[in-house]
Amino acid sequence: MSSSKQPEEPARRIRLTREQRRRQLMDVAWRLIHDEGADALTLGRLSEKAGVTKPVVYDQFDSREGLLAQLYQEFDANQTAIMDDALRACEARLADIATVIASSYVNCVSRQGREIPGIVAALAGSPELAIIKKQYEQGFLEKCRALLAPFSGKGRIPSAALWGMLGAAEALSNAATNGDITPEEATEELFATIVAMVERAAGQSPEA
The missing domain is CATH 1.10.357 (Tetracycline Repressor; domain 2)
Structure with missing residues (x-):
């Protein structure tokens, strides 16, 4: 009987609701302003800090x-x-x-x-x-x-x-x-x- 371990399944990503995603992005935006100042807050920078793609951010905030x-x-x-x-x-x-x-x-x-x-x-x-x-x-x-x-x-x-x-x-x-x-x-x-x-x-x- 083989003792080799089965490969672990990749962790499933939790899909956030639209409201949960907005809350996440708002929280990240507040931290970004606190750490780097309001001038650093752009939608592109927010997507980087939140670990999401730009379309996800633009879907929540148009500008x-x-x-x-x-x-x-x-x-x-x-x-x-x-x-x-x-x-x-x-x-x-x-x-x-x-x-x-x-x-x-x-x-x-x-x-x-x-x-x-x-x-x-x-x-x-x-x-x-x-x-x-x-x-x-x-x-x-x-x-x-x-x-x-x-x-x-x-x-x-x-x-x-x-x-x-x-x-x-x-x-x-x-x-x-x-x-x-x-x-x-x-x-x-x-x-x-x-x-x-x-x-x-x-x-x-x-x-x-």
Whole structure:
């Protein structure tokens, strides 16, 4: 009786569903940006890092801009979910709501690391993507307006003030991500900015 071993069968490749493949490619894209920066993110480079052919990547994302838009959309959805969860658990007081807005924004950007500033810069370089980014920003500002307006006395927060708050949020979050300040310092400063904005709109210090 022969003692020779039967040749081993090659490992079967697991065929991913379309949604599973998209999730895989998105995860690889996030890691690629983290390791090499947003400028390195191309569909060709993504196919190399993911170990798939280019047609597989192009079947999911028709262009680099489309992929960047999907990544930013995912970040925005995560940030919104984190904020909504915290809002459901907090008291309807200015101090509590301002804390949720500040901590959610800073923590979400800090958790994502250097990827978000790179994606934001890439979005700004494309007119089409800049429009998408602005739409998400306006949605965030209107959400903040609705949350904070009841504490403003007159029931309104000027748009200029909200855009100023967003600028502060981006700058402070990026500084925390770069290690120039701590996330706690960024959150405290953003909290103070939000409260001051509401108090200025009210013309007096509202009850927290």
